[in-house]
Amino acid sequence: MYGGGTIFESKGYRDLSQEDPEKLEAFQARIDRGEKIEPTDWMPEMYRKQLIRMIEQHAHSEIIGALPEGTWITRAPGFRRKLAQMAKVQDEVGHAQLLYSAAETLGKSREEMINDLINGKSKYSNIFNYPAFTWADSNVISWLVDAGAIVNQMANAKGSYGPYCRALDRICAEESFHLKYGHDAVVHLATGSPVQRKMLQEALNRWWPPLMHFFGPSDKISVHTEQLMRWKVKMATNDDIRQQFLDMYVPKIWELGLTLPDPNLKKNPETGLWEMTEPDWEEFKRVINGDGPCNKERLAVRKAAEEKGAWVRRALLSPKAQYVQPLA
Ligand code: FAQ
DSSP states (O other): OBTTBOSSOOTTTTOOTTSOHHHHHHHHHHHHTTOOBOTTSOOOHHHHHHHHHHHHHHHHHHHHHHHHHHTTTTTSSSHHHHHHHHHHHHHHHHHHHHHHHHHHTTTOOHHHHHHHHHTTOSOOOGGGGSOOOSHHHHHHIIIIIHHHHHHHHHHHTTSSBHHHHHHHHHHHHHHHHHHHHHHHHHHHHHTSOHHHHHHHHHHHHHHHHHHHHHTOSOTTTOSSHHHHHHTTSSSSOHHHHHHHHHHHHHHHHHHTTOOOSOTTOEEOTTTOOEEOOOOOHHHHHHHHTTOSSSHHHHHHHHHHHHHHTHHHHHHHHSGGGGGSOOOO
């Protein structure tokens, strides 16, 4: 609840009234026993619908997430950093491939998913709607956005839907390299010249509020968490994951002599929980609904890529393509 009500809609995702109660009970029992659900198994329509929503949003986040760092490939300082940046961006797009394949097992085609992204019907992570003005912005994404993604994905990789969990296992292995790359780049700036330190501090100040949004709305106003936890699609609540992230990374940020732009951020020694200024959920809602600083630009780039690549897809799907011999 938020000021007396949730600011998000459940959009009928909780309606199980059409399901056979016996089947529902047997399904829940499988989940409670820790079994994996596979694509051909019986599942409630809402479980399918929720998974498509979540995996699809995750896939979109990976391809859109490649854009802010992608713009820094040509401007990365030095050949070594350019190579690493390029490899990271390529990995993110590969993660989208894995995730789209996992979502397809639930019955939604990749074409439909991409169309829903381009038309603004599907969401993707709030955080990629902010600009990466400097090289330090790109480094903060590589370190802290990847760190946040890993905390979320490590938890959900132990969830109930087989294809999603297997994709997450592979993604986490690669993300751990990204994290090391991002940390190395941040340490380089933090231990560099005063100008580099200033650039880094300013980037951190810019990215902190969207990073606190990144883990999703607080448990008091999240609409899907309760059902998704029961079905073990989410293995921890949004607040739990945010707390885990703060616990792991705030000390590391402070160790580098950097500050965070929240005067209320501190760990309560009695509860063991981090206290912070309540994120601005109205801004979050605006951004995820299309009105952030870069939403239009991000979708325009995706749309252009889709249009430019149409001839490749047409050629590959053409009946004549099957006669083309692969190169030896
Ligand atoms: N951004 O009821 P809840 C990455 C929406 S991967 C946008 O709490 P839920 C890798 C939510 O969809 C990053 N929208 O929702 C990388 C819902 O709206 P809807 C992506 C958000 O699903 C790194 C409404 O708010 N990771 O970064 C966000 O239970 C570097 C109510 O929220 C994943 O997608 C948000 N942050 O919990 C790439 C992980 N949060 O759909 C490049 C999988 C919430 O009803 C560079 N997803 N909303 O219209 C999840 O774990 C969950 O979906 C949450 C949200 C935790 C994101």
